[in-house]
Amino acid sequence: MNPDRPAGPDDRTLPPPRADEVPFPAAPSHDFTVRRRTLIALLLAAIVLPCLYVATMAWNDLRTREADATDATLRTVRVAEEHALKVFDMNDALDARIVDGVEDLDDDGIRVNEAQIHEKLDAIGGGYPQVAAVSIFGRDGELLASSRYSPPPRVSIATRDDFVGIRDGRMLDHVSRVMQGQVSGETVFNTGIARHDAEGQFAGLVSVALRPGYFDKFYSELLGDDSPMALGLVRSDGAILAFEPPPGARAPRATLAQASASAASNGASSPIGASTTASSSAGASGASTPAAITADSPLAAALALGKEAGVVRMHSRLLGDNAIVAFRRVGAYPVYVACLYRTSAIWSAWYRHLSVLIISMFTPSIALWCVIWLSLRRLAAEEEAWERWQAEAAMRRSIESAYRQSRKMEALGNLVGSVAHDFNNLLMIVSANVQIARRRGVTGFEREISAVERALKSGQSLTRQLLGVARKQPLRNETIPVGRWLPASRELLRASLGAKVALVMDVDETVWPVRVDVAEFELALINLAVNARDAMPNGGRFTVRARNISFRPGEGFPLDGEFVHVALEDTGVGMPPDVLARAFEPLYTTKPKGMGTGLGLPQVFAFCERSGGLAAIDSAIGAGTSVHLYLPRASAAPAAQRETEPREHSTNPPQGLSVLLVEDNDEVAAGTEALLQMMGHHVTCANDAASALAFVDAARAARASDDDAPHFDLVLSDIHMPGTMNGIDLAEALQAREPGLPVILVTGYAEELERTRGVDVRVLSKPFDIALLEKMLEAIQHDRQGRARRERDATL
Numbered sequence: 001m002n003p004d005r006p007a008g009p010d011d012r013t014l015p016p017p018r019a020d021e022v023p024f025p026a027a028p029s030h031d032f033t034v035r036r037r038t039l040i041a042l043l044l045a046a047i048v049l050p051c052l053y054v055a056t057m058a059w060n061d062l063r064t065r066e067a068d069a070t071d072a073t074l075r076t077v078r079v080a081e082e083h084a085l086k087v088f089d090m091n092d093a094l095d096a097r098i099v100d101g102v103e104d105l106d107d108d109g110i111r112v113n114e115a116q117i118h119e120k121l122d123a124i125g126g127g128y129p130q131v132a133a134v135s136i137f138g139r140d141g142e143l144l145a146s147s148r149y150s151p152p153p154r155v156s157i158a159t160r161d162d163f164v165g166i167r168d169g170r171m172l173d174h175v176s177r178v179m180q181g182q183v184s185g186e187t188v189f190n191t192g193i194a195r196h197d198a199e200g201q202f203a204g205l206v207s208v209a210l211r212p213g214y215f216d217k218f219y220s221e222l223l224g225d226d227s228p229m230a231l232g233l234v235r236s237d238g239a240i241l242a243f244e245p246p247p248g249a250r251a252p253r254a255t256l257a258q259a260s261a262s263a264a265s266n267g268a269s270s271p272i273g274a275s276t277t278a279s280s281s282a283g284a285s286g287a288s289t290p291a292a293i294t295a296d297s298p299l300a301a302a303l304a305l306g307k308e309a310g311v312v313r314m315h316s317r318l319l320g321d322n323a324i325v326a327f328r329r330v331g332a333y334p335v336y337v338a339c340l341y342r343t344s345a346i347w348s349a350w351y352r353h354l355s356v357l358i359i360s361m362f363t364p365s366i367a368l369w370c371v372i373w374l375s376l377r378r379l380a381a382e383e384e385a386w387e388r389w390q391a392e393a394a395m396r397r398s399i400e401s402a403y404r405q406s407r408k409m410e411a412l413g414n415l416v417g418s419v420a421h422d423f424n425n426l427l428m429i430v431s432a433n434v435q436i437a438r439r440r441g442v443t444g445f446e447r448e449i450s451a452v453e454r455a456l457k458s459g460q461s462l463t464r465q466l467l468g469v470a471r472k473q474p475l476r477n478e479t480i481p482v483g484r485w486l487p488a489s490r491e492l493l494r495a496s497l498g499a500k501v502a503l504v505m506d507v508d509e510t511v512w513p514v515r516v517d518v519a520e521f522e523l524a525l526i527n528l529a530v531n532a533r534d535a536m537p538n539g540g541r542f543t544v545r546a547r548n549i550s551f552r553p554g555e556g557f558p559l560d561g562e563f564v565h566v567a568l569e570d571t572g573v574g575m576p577p578d579v580l581a582r583a584f585e586p587l588y589t590t591k592p593k594g595m596g597t598g599l600g601l602p603q604v605f606a607f608c609e610r611s612g613g614l615a616a617i618d619s620a621i622g623a624g625t626s627v628h629l630y631l632p633r634a635s636a637a638p639a640a641q642r643e644t645e646p647r648e649h650s651t652n653p654p655q656g657l658s659v660l661l662v663e664d665n666d667e668v669a670a671g672t673e674a675l676l677q678m679m680g681h682h683v684t685c686a687n688d689a690a691s692a693l694a695f696v697d698a699a700r701a702a703r704a705s706d707d708d709a710p711h712f713d714l715v716l717s718d719i720h721m722p723g724t725m726n727g728i729d730l731a732e733a734l735q736a737r738e739p740g741l742p743v744i745l746v747t748g749y750a751e752e753l754e755r756t757r758g759v760d761v762r763v764l765s766k767p768f769d770i771a772l773l774e775k776m777l778e779a780i781q782h783d784r785q786g787r788a789r790r791e792r793d794a795t796l
Contacts (some may be wrong), residue, residue: 044303046372047313054088062346065346066351069228076339077309078328085131085331086735088175091208094131098134102119105144105175107138107203107204110145116292117309118150118152120146122148131208131211133183133188133212134206135183135207137204138203138205142154143155143182153182153183161173162190162192171334173192175333177239178240186209189206192208194206209519213242215233216244230243232318234337236306237303238294239291245318311327313636317359323340328516338536381572431456431671435453437676477515477516479511479514480515480518481511481513482507482512483546485509492526493529493544497532502542512562513633514564514612514632515634516611518606522609534707537571540572542569542571545566548563551563559614563630563633564631566631567629569625570624570625571624572624574621575619585602608630608631611631618727620718655782656716659713660686660696661676661684661685662689662715662716662727662730663685669687679774679777684712688722693733695712713781714743714777715741716744717730728745735760743762744761746763
């Protein structure tokens with residue numbers, strides 16, 4: 001059985017084939033699972049192995065590229081470090097020469113000999129492209145002489161960080177931050193050396209202003225075009241002195257100078273330096289460049305620890321990219337050279353190589369995948385065809401069995417229906433005479449009459465079950481919301497289950513409505529609850545579930561469309577296969593004598609079938625029993641219930657009616673006639689439809705000649721009668737002759753009740769309640785009086 005499809009009755013209730021049945025040929029077995037698993041294993045291997053190979057090769061290639069990039073940065077940073085060391089050594093030599101040249105002069109002496117000193121300074125520094133200016137500052141920071149101007153402008157650097165630092169003996173400030181030169185007017189950074197007097201006191205400063213552009217140019221030539229690397233010159237506190245990104249990423253030098261000047265004016269002189277950002281001057285298009293390494297970067301941490309060289313990985317704000325950074329200290333100076341390699345360049349080259357590797361590796365693999373996939377599809381098509389063949393074979397066996405069962409049920413139904421009809425007539429006779437006895441006020445027999453009435457109710461219930469099994473019980477279908485109706489039936493089920501059985505309701509309010517006979521639905525639930533109670537003598541659990549389900553054609557289910565699936569499950573002893581196969585068979589029961597009639601489950605099956613659905617049973621010894629009801633979804637929402645009984649009238653009781661009673665059973669006719677007469681009505685009896693029409697025609701002829709001639713106010717007729725016309729034919733003929741003549745039809749057959757919907761008549765189900773008939777007659781009397789009153793008023 002397919003676990004994904006709800007089991008239908010054909011799956012669960014078919015008995016084993018008998019000896020006289022020709023079994024449908026069994027199909028040879030095919031192990032599709034092994035073949036499918038083999039193909040899937042091949043497909044997984046064809047996918048996983050190439051992927052593992054590509055992943056391994058890609059990983060090794062990436063590690064190799066990162067190692068090569070690291071080696072390239074280390075080689076480049078060594079070259080840049082040697083170049084920077086030569087420049088700074090040369091600056092120290094220049095500073096020493098100048099200090100020696102003015103060693104015997106104080107500030108006033110330098111001012112007096114300013115012209116000669118200017119020529120010497122210009123001769124010393126003018127021949128070097130990296131030197132922007134050579135300057136001598138006095139004890140108070142005032143400019144005494146310069147290689148660029150003579151006489152020098154009035155300039156003081158008394159508050160500048162490098163002047164204060166050198167005066168105080170700080171090594172770091174022997175190399176200043178990048179700034180706007182006060183003497184040269186260029187963007188520069190300064191290297192300085194202190195002058196001392198004869199007593200060894202600070203006497204001033206000799207400063208050489210270096211052009212960062214000189215280093216940028218050298219770095220650009222060293223790296224070449226389109227290089228993934230960048231070079232920078234950095235102080236040990238993180239201040240950037242020179243930086244050359246790849247072409248197209250250069251920031252204006254003025255930015256660095258302005259940022260450094262701003263940092264200097266704010267007194268920023270921490271070991272690493274704040275990460276200041278300065279906007280560039282005109283032409284910078286709003287760009288900004290950090291003037292110092294970010295304090296929380298790995299490179300800043302390494303410089304703060306005073307490491308001489310190393311390699312770190314970090315995100316560079318200057319490059320806007322992650323980078324591998326190699327750094328080296330320039331001699332004993334507080335300056336480092338850093339080389340940055342863009343990791344995006346590594347990844348870009350790696351992606352290109354990976355693309356070639358993937359294309360070369362997966363092109364044949366994709367072809368293999370397609371072959372295996374097509375094989376899987378073909379296998380699935382074969383399996384689908386195999387399952388379809390098996391389903392068709394099972395369906396054929398099911399149809400053959402269902403046809404035999406249907407023929408058997410049809411024959412049994414005709415027999416049961418005929419017996420139930422005759423039994424109904426007997427009950428009508430007994431019921432009518434009991435009512436007569438009640439109305440005549442017979443005393444001394446109350447106990448006996450009550451016993452007869454109880455027996456009548458049991459007989460009516462038994463008749464209803466018999467007609468239900470025979471598919472001839474009249475149905476009063478109405479649309480009910482199952483999601484609310486089932487929970488409302490909880491007390492009804494509890495009363496049927498008893499105290500030992502727990503009731504569990506699992507019903508969602510979103511369950512679709514169904515159109516069924518509510519009384520039959522309740523009876524079906526009671527029958528199933530009673531069976532569950534008997535199957536659980538020591539107690540257990542009875543679960544009611546409801547959900548929406550849809551079946552499409554070709555799914556192997558006997559019906560298709562939208563259904564409400566009501567499942568009723570117990571935890572009882574279950575049924576053996578031979579009992580399960582006959583569970584829906586009428587009059588079949590395994591209960592002791594006097595405990596069951598064998599009509600409960602057949603009533604459930606007949607109710608579902610007549611409602612347009614079906615019922616199925618699933619059971620096993622020790623595993624309990626599940627009964628599944630599939631009821632078709634109603635096409636409309638539940639409508640308001642119409643009145644099923646005539647309304648009460650508050651006027652005085654009207655006069656009796658002239659009733660034409662049509663009944664072929666003399667005993668039933670006699671009892672009904674006596675009751676009608678006791679109600680005050682005049683009764684005329686006819687044995688068949690032809691006699692009734694003759695009485696009506698005679699009354700019409702008499703009324704044609706005499707308006708006061710007797711006429712019939714009502715025709716009360718049984719539907720099932722001998723002759724060429726039944727009660728419905730009689731009603732149609734009477735409507736043609738007497739359109740306003742009321743007709744009440746009595747029946748016990750469902751097919752006859754359905755036919756009456758096209759005829760304007762009142763219907764009573766046999767055996768009917770005498771009180772209900774009396775209310776109908778009172779309503780007809782009031783209608784007749786109202787009609788007569790209106791005719792009289794119109795005449796006046």
